[in-house]
Amino acid sequence: xxxxxxxxxxxxxxxxxxxxxxxxxxxxxxxxxxxxxxxxxxxxxxxxxxxxxxxxxxxxxxxxxxxxxxxxxxxxxxxxxxxxxxxxxxxxxxxxxxxxxxxxxxxxxxxxxxxxxxxxxxxxxxxxxxxxxxxxxxxxxxxxxxxxxxxxxxxxxxxxxxxxxxxxxxxxxxxxxxxxxxxxxxxxxxxxxxxxxxxxxxxxxxxxxxxxxxxxxxxxxxxxxxxxxxxxxxxxxxxxxxxxxxxxxxxxxxxxxxxxxxxxxxxxxxxxxxxxxxxxxxxxxxxxxxxxxxxxxxxxxxxxxxxxxxxxxxxxxxxxxxxxxxxxxxxxxxxxxxxxxxxxxxxxxxxxxxxxxxxxxxxxxxxxxxxxxxxxxxxxxxxxxxxxxxx
Numbered sequence: 001x002x003x004x005x006x007x008x009x010x011x012x013x014x015x016x017x018x019x020x021x022x023x024x025x026x027x028x029x030x031x032x033x034x035x036x037x038x039x040x041x042x043x044x045x046x047x048x049x050x051x052x053x054x055x056x057x058x059x060x061x062x063x064x065x066x067x068x069x070x071x072x073x074x075x076x077x078x079x080x081x082x083x084x085x086x087x088x089x090x091x092x093x094x095x096x097x098x099x100x101x102x103x104x105x106x107x108x109x110x111x112x113x114x115x116x117x118x119x120x121x122x123x124x125x126x127x128x129x130x131x132x133x134x135x136x137x138x139x140x141x142x143x144x145x146x147x148x149x150x151x152x153x154x155x156x157x158x159x160x161x162x163x164x165x166x167x168x169x170x171x172x173x174x175x176x177x178x179x180x181x182x183x184x185x186x187x188x189x190x191x192x193x194x195x196x197x198x199x200x201x202x203x204x205x206x207x208x209x210x211x212x213x214x215x216x217x218x219x220x221x222x223x224x225x226x227x228x229x230x231x232x233x234x235x236x237x238x239x240x241x242x243x244x245x246x247x248x249x250x251x252x253x254x255x256x257x258x259x260x261x262x263x264x265x266x267x268x269x270x271x272x273x274x275x276x277x278x279x280x281x282x283x284x285x286x287x288x289x290x291x292x293x294x295x296x297x298x299x300x301x302x303x304x305x306x307x308x309x310x311x312x313x314x315x316x317x318x319x320x321x322x323x324x325x326x327x328x329x330x331x332x333x334x335x336x337x338x339x340x341x342x343x344x345x346x347x348x349x350x351x352x353x354x355x356x357x358x359x360x361x362x363x364x365x366x367x368x369x370x371x372x373x374x375x376x377x378x379x380x381x382x383x384x385x386x387x388x389x390x391x
Contacts, residue, residue, distance in 0.1 A: 046373045050363040051327055052311050052380035054354050059304045059344045062247075063234070065278070067225025069248075069293040071216035072281070073189050077102055078211040079204040080182040081110065085212075092196050096187045096215060103212050105183040105204065114176035121169030128162040135159050191217040216291055221284040223248060223260070225297040226275040235265060235278070238301050246280040248289060249296040258282040258289055262299065309347040311380065314360040315340060325361040325368050326354060327376065333361060335370045 079085075087104035090096055135155045141147040194214040198204060204212070223246065227235065238244045244262040249255065260282030269276050280297065282289055289295070314324045315338065322340050325333040341349035354360065361368065362380070 046331070046375040047364060047367050048377045049325075049327075049361045049368075049374045050378045050380070051359040051376050052314065052362050054308055054310045054350065054356055054358050054360060056306045056356060057309050057347070059307045059309060059342070059347065059349055061301045061304060061342050061344060063227055063231050063299040063301060065225040065227045065297040065299065067223045067280075067295060067297045069289045069291055069295060070222045070224055071191070071218065071291045072220050072222050073191065073217040074291075075188050075191075075215045076211040077185060077187070077213050077215060078206070078208060079103075079105060079185065080206050081105060081179055082205045083107075083109065083183060083203065085198060085200055085202050085204050088196060088200055088212075090187075090193050090196075090213065092193055092213075095192055096190065098187060098190045100187045101184065102187055102193075103185040105185070107180055107183040110176065110180040110183055114173065114180050117169065117172040117176045121166060121173060124162055124165045124169055128159065128166060131155065131159045131162050185212065187215055189215060189217050190219075191215040218287055218289075218291075219284050220260075220281050221289050221291070223280045223282060223289070223295065223297060224277060225280070225295075226270075226273070226277050227299070229269045229274050229276050232265070232269070232276050234301055235262070235276075235299070238299075239265070245300040246282075247298040247300070248280075248282060249298055251294060251296060253296055257295060258284055258286075304342070304349060307341070307349045308351075308354075308356055310350055310354070310360050311362050312343055312346055312348045313362040315348050316365055324354065325365055327359040327361060327374060331373055331375070333368055333370065333372050333374055 083105040085103060086106050089101040089103060096102065135152075135158075138147040138152045138155050142149070142152050192215070194216070196213055197210050198212050225246075235244070239262065246260050246262055248257045248260070250257060260280045262278055262280050264279035266277040266279075278297075278299075310324065316323055316325075320337065322338045323335055324338055326336045327333055336353050338350055338354065339352035341351045343349070359376075359379070361374070368374070
């Protein structure tokens with residue numbers, strides 16, 4: 001009891017006693033100590049992993065951007081003359097051809113104006129014939145002093161005035177005929193009609209801005225998309241060597257909607273976003289692209305022929321850079337530093353660190369350390385060329 005009291009009063013003695021007690025417990029419980037430490041990674045059971053071989057493939061190198069589909073041409077069809085809308089000849093949401101009838105405005109007032117202009121020209125032509133006949137007589141009588149010079153000059157002026165009047169009449173006829181043609185409204189382009197904006201029986205005016213219908217051209221169709229301004233030089237280099245292909249992808253990147261070409265790089269960079277706008281054109285044969293639709297744009301810069309590749313899932317990032325686990329012949333793994341290039345889809349181009357045919361681990365890397373024993377549960381089959389796009 002006295003010894004216990006001395007230990008409590010002296011902290012140094014108490015600390016030493018606790019240390020001795022802890023050491024005794026550690027020595028007496030070897031089994032628990034072994035269990036707490038757990039099995040080492042490189043001994044005992046094997047770790048199940050998936051592997052793939054480093055292989056040569058043709059790798060497409062892309063730039064990814066985000067864009068909006070726009071109609072190749074958009075026309076708001078409006079009336080060019082005032083009148084009653086007598087007929088709607090199109091069906092909403094259907095394709096129309098260039099020159100196809102869309103609507104008809106009451107043509108009767110314009111037909112009457114045309115006939116009036118033609119009648120005025122006929123009247124003036126009759127007067128011109130009479131004036132010319134009088135002029136011929138005056139010309140015949142003038143040498144015999146039977147017609148004064150003043151009379152002759154006046155008749156010449158009358159003939160010239162009537163000739164000018166007839167030219168004006170012809171201009172009025174042409175104008176009246178044009179106004180009459182405007183009563184028949186046809187589609188200026190081939191495209192798809194939208195929602196009808198006016199009904200039969202309403203009076204339409206040339207000053208109306210809403211129009212009768214909007215026709216949009218979907219084949220071909222345009223994509224306006226952006227890329228970082230740093231991409232301008234590589235895009236310019238690709239365009240200088242030929243056509244640059246663009247793939248329009250669904251927003252989740254799982255489906256290619258259509259394939260087109262870059263037709264324009266904008267002439268200025270957006271300083272607010274640090275991006276450059278580009279325009280691409282797609283044939284859109286199945287109408288998978290629609291105006292206003294957001295899509296991902298994949299620009300094919302080049303095709304790296306015969307590049308050494310491994311799955312992107314095999315590449316790990318460590319404190320010293322990129323690395324991968326390579327499976328050796330004795331079923332142990334080795335951590336191998338990598339020099340990587342471009343990533344394309346699910347593969348990574350490797351510029352150094354591994355050789356063709358070596359197996360790399362694509363799963364369970366978090367359980368591995370150099371020298372760990374592994375069991376291959378799945379090996380990726382030899383895949384075909386990476387990507388099917390030709391530059």
